[in-house]
Amino acid sequence: MCGIAGIYTPGRDIEGSLCSQLAKALSHRGPDGQGLFSEHGIALIHTRLSIIDLENGQQPLYSSDHRQVLVANGEIYNHVELRQTLAERGGEFSTKSDCEVIVSLAGNTTDAGFANQLEGMFAFALFNRDKGELLLVRDRLGIKPLYYCEVSGGIAFASEIKALIGVLPERPRPNLEAVGRFLQINFASGENTAVQGIRRIPPGGFLKVSPDGCIESGLWWSLEEALQEQPAFEGDEVAALTKFDQLMKDVLQKHLRSDVPVGLFLSGGIDSSILATELSRCRFDEEFPKAWSLAFPGSSVHDESESAGAVAGACSLELECVKSEPIELFDHLVYAVWASDELMGDFASLPTLMLADRAAQSHKVVLSGEGGDEVFAGYGRYRMTPLQQWMARLRAPGSGGFRTKGRFNRPQSLCLIQSSQRSNLFEHWRTPFVNSWKRFASFDRLTRMQATDITTWLVDDLLVKADRMMMVKGVEGRVPFLDHRLVLFGLSLPVALKHRGRLGKYLLRKWLKTHLPEVTQGRKKGFSVPVVDWVRSLDPLRLEQALMRSPLLVDIVAHKELRSLLVALPKLDKKLVEPIAALLQLAIWHRLFIEGSGEKPPEKVDPLEWLLS
The missing domain is CATH 3.40.50.620 (HUPs)
Known part of the structure; x- marks a missing residue:
């Protein structure tokens, strides 16, 4: 487990300071060491958390002829079985690292199909020095993250968005469609992140960059196809x-x-x-x-x-x-x-x-x-009554009445958003859910709900967390x-x-x-965090000041309506507290990654004091 990053700009030199910058941004993911492969036009960076082969599992890893170079994040759980099979075929290994089997499996190919033999969670970058091709691959369910952005003459990639903020060709800007999706449902799903120009490689996805700069992307594994089979x-x-x-x-x-x-x-x-x-x-x-x-x-x-x-x-x-x-x-x-x-x-x-x-x-x-x-x-949402389903389908056609509720759909919360910004933020907020619902049209309703959650909520919320x-x-x-x-x-x-x-x-x-017969199982309970109690306990004036110091919130929030709601903050209805909590998180995120450069903040600090400082 670790962090990976890299830059591929064919035919162009890469500054060493950029490599150091990427490694520093991911140092928390790999506190046990750093590795670098660099030659003309390509740099691969690895920060290591030592789990398997503690002494010799450093990366980058190389094929036996050193023509393939790998940096990988994750665990290959069937590496023992794969190593044995590959060794019987003449494969050579220089470490006991689970990720070394990736290099051996790939051979001299840059086709991501070989990843079908891997069991595990992984995101990796494989560079073929003969062909000058870079291959990025993400695991089937998106357990491990992988992001990329285009830079002058090529691309940069990393395990986390914060590592790419500093290599963007211009100052970071928020993607308002992703911002609106977050405001409505608490996470920004889809291939575009909330930072313009930074994209996700999807679960089961790959991206290949040729030496002429041509970028090819697609899926090497699909939940839909796997379910059909x-x-x-x-x-x-x-x-x-x-x-x-x-x-x-x-x-x-x-x-x-x-x-x-x-x-x-x-x-x-x-x-x-x-x-x-x-x-x-x-x-x-x-x-x-x-x-x-x-x-x-x-x-x-x-x-x-x-x-x-x-x-x-x-x-x-x-x-x-x-x-x-x-x-x-x-x-x-x-x-x-x-x-x-x-x-x-x-x-x-x-x-x-x-x-x-x-x-x-x-x-x-x-x-x-x-x-x-x-x-x-x-989840209880999988057990909606027929009447509830019918009403939800009427309210929001296109996805069977599933994932239709947004925090800013209600008139009282929608009034917090300037009317001129509502279409920019909310017109397409349900698109990932509608698309997923359509993808799984050949399955029964319950399976479609599960699959829609797996390809949206699970990967872009729970697994991020x-x-x-x-x-x-x-x-x-x-x-x-x-x-x-x-x-x-x-x-x-x-x-x-x-x-x-x-x-x-x-x-x-x-x-x-x-x-486990001796333990009684009750109904499902998740982590319980008293968000409503906390927001209601905040000083309304300081909260207003903290929110309206954000350049983004100044542009999208109706200040007069916000002030009117905050007057009643200690007794504000829960359905209105949650949108305010989302605005507070948005202000924090914007200051960290749009106004700032993703620098690490204090581990413990009062959020309002930090926003007002």
């Missing part, structure tokens, strides 16, 4: 439970491959309880695997420590409860926005950041349950539920094995009842 599961409940048990066992055993200890973020919910149960079935060098959970003692906020403790006790895990006062979390908001660098406003980033900070004191790798709800249908909040603390997060085999299995299940009535994740609940 996946036969619908036709077995009974017992067969489904057996299949899940076999898959999860294999997946977790591979996810535990590491030369450093592996821990677990444990909430006591279904997904992390399954991971805890599987951990208890594996053998470890240490006596008890370590787990971390959040505790909010004496607070009205949901405290997960009691349920996590019950699971940890049943699974023989060493549990550390990280205690905090909920309101104090918001002193880390500026730092969390910087760490995210994506315009993503999930306040659950704050407790995730806290857990990562504590885990980093002893561990470099933790398991986390992201993906379980999307893959096995856990997991990757950035952990990597900023030097912790690698592994997400077993997003092994592509588990994803295809979960989506292929019949509706009756996904949910029963108003209860989601039916198959996983049944599995847990068999393997």
Whole structure:
């Protein structure tokens, strides 16, 4: 796990200062070392977090003839099996790094199709010195990030947006369409990021740059095509439970491959309880695997420590409860926005950041349950009644009534936005969801909802949160539920094995009842962060001043209407507090990455004081 970056400008020299700048911007992703490959027109940068082959796994990695050069971020979980197969075919290896199999698999090709043999989470850059071609590849589900921008004579790429801010050909500017998407639904989905000129390589995507500067892009793997090739599961409940048990066992055993200890973020919910149960079935060098959970003692906020403790006790895990006062979390908001660098406003980033900070004191790798709800249908929105579906379709045609609600759709919140800016911000905010809904038109409604969430919400919100909040603390997060085999299995299940009535994740609940009968599973609860209470506690005048110091908010916010709402801030309706919280996050993001150059802010600071300073 690490950070990668690079510049490819065929025929042009690259300044060494640019390489240093890119490496510095990603140093938090790789605190254990840096590597550089540079020759005329190409530079590949790597910052390392040592997980496998601690002594010799430095990058860049080279093919045996040194014609292919690789920098990679992530983990190849089936590297043991691939290495054995490749060695039998005459492949040569100089390290025990899991990523070295990428170079061997690629051979002399620059076709991304070989990535189909990889199981894992990865984003990598492979340069073919003979052909002068650069290949960028991102994993199937987009677990690992990869961004790029065009520069004079070529492209630059990096694991995080903040690394590319300084190489843009002009001062960074906000992409208003992405800003509007964030304001409506809390994240900016699609190939264009909120910074103009910086784009995402999509999940399962590749980008190839030829020596003449020609850029080719496309998909080497598609969830839609993979689902079409996946036969619908036709077995009974017992067969489904057996299949899940076999898959999860294999997946977790591979996810535990590491030369450093592996821990677990444990909430006591279904997904992390399954991971805890599987951990208890594996053998470890240490006596008890370590787990971390959040505790909010004496607070009205949901405290997960009691349920996590019950699971940890049943699974023989060493549990550390990280205690905090909920309101104090918001002193880390500026730092969390910087760490995210994506315009993503999930306040659950704050407790995730806290857990990562504590885990980093002893561990470099933790398991986390992201993906379980999307893959096995856990969300309540998947169980809308026919009447609710019909009304939603009428309200917003084009995506089956799914993902139709935006925070600024209501008249009271929409009035906060200047009328002249509403079309620029909101006209196309639902486009990624409509496009995804259309992509999966051949599947049943529930599967379409799951697939739409996987290709939008999961990759551009939850996985951004997991990757950035952990990597900023030097912790690698592994997400077993997003092994592509588990994803295809979960989506292929019949509706009756996904949910029963108003209860989601039916198959996983049944599995847990068999393997962890002593722990009762309740309804789904996520990280509970008291955003409404915090915003209501802020001083209205200072909040207004902080918001209206932002050049972006001055351009898009109706100041008079904002002031009118803030007068009633201590008792403001929740549905109006949330848009104000989004504006506050937007102001922080804009100052960090548009007004500023992405420099690291203090880890703990009052957000209003910081904006007003």
